[in-house]
Amino acid sequence: MDCQQCWLTIRPSRRNFLRATSLLAGSAVFGALDARCCETAANQPAGPSGDSTSVVTIRGHHLFDMLDALGTGKSSHKTLGPVAQRIRANPKVPIKLTIGVDDICGPCEWWDYGKSLCKRGIEEYPRDNENSLTSDKNAIRVLGVKPGDEMPADALYRLIQTKVDKKVFAEEVCVACRLVDKCKETYQLKITAAVKALCSTQSK
Numbered sequence: 018m019d020c021q022q023c024w025l026t027i028r029p030s031r032r033n034f035l036r037a038t039s040l041l042a043g044s045a046v047f048g049a050l051d052a053r054c055c056e057t058a059a060n061q062p063a064g065p066s067g068d069s070t071s072v073v074t075i076r077g078h079h080l081f082d083m084l085d086a087l088g089t090g091k092s093s094h095k096t097l098g099p100v101a102q103r104i105r106a107n108p109k110v111p112i113k114l115t116i117g118v119d120d121i122c123g124p125c126e127w128w129d130y131g132k133s134l135c136k137r138g139i140e141e142y143p144r145d146n147e148n149s150l151t152s153d154k155n156a157i158r159v160l161g162v163k164p165g166d167e168m169p170a171d172a173l174y175r176l177i178q179t180k181v182d183k184k185v186f187a188e189e190v191c192v193a194c195r196l197v198d199k200c201k202e203t204y205q206l207k208i209t210a211a212v213k214a215l216c217s218t219q220s221k
């Protein structure tokens with residue numbers, strides 16, 4: 018099998034991810050709010066992926082997982098980091114909201130395409146995938162939008178800041194997640210930093 022054939026055996030989403038990451042520049046390392054996703058980290062360099070105007074598809078709970086990366090510019094998550102960096106560099110990029118697989122899960126080693134679920138930790142925490150889907154739906158409902166809706170990233174994060182305070186985050190959005198008690202303590206700081214980063218990037 019030659020290289021061309023090897024390449025074609027890789028599923029399309031993985032090919033797109035590999036194309037994007039092969040172009041990564043710099044060595045910024047990003048960090049995520051969700052420790053579950055962070056467990057996949059391997060301190061890989063993160064960089065921009067995709068062009069600056071194409072839509073980024075994000076599942077509801079990943080809006081919150083990206084807060085730290087958006088605010089600090091750092092993440093150790095292999096697939097969240099590049100997406101967050103792309104949004105941070107292009108705050109007007111449209112974000113399309115979804116439930117389930119998104120541009121972060123798609124190229125992730127833990128996404129099971131056959132079963133359409135995240136298999137990370139599923140042996141130890143069998144409800145994690147279901148709870149993540151619940152958080153996706155909760156996030157979209159609390160924001161007053163629908164799956165498939167699109168909004169510029171900066172406007173979307175301002176909407177999150179307006180509609181989701183620490184109490185709503187803990188009791189309505191991520192209420193089903195086993196990590197919520199830890200995450201809620203840093204939520205307010207992280208949403209403030211994320212909005213500031215997107216707005217200051219915009220004004221440059």
Ligand code: SF4
Nearest residue numbers: 054122125127128135
């Ligand atoms: S498949 Fe998605 S939810 Fe699961 S670890 Fe990867 S990025 Fe996180």
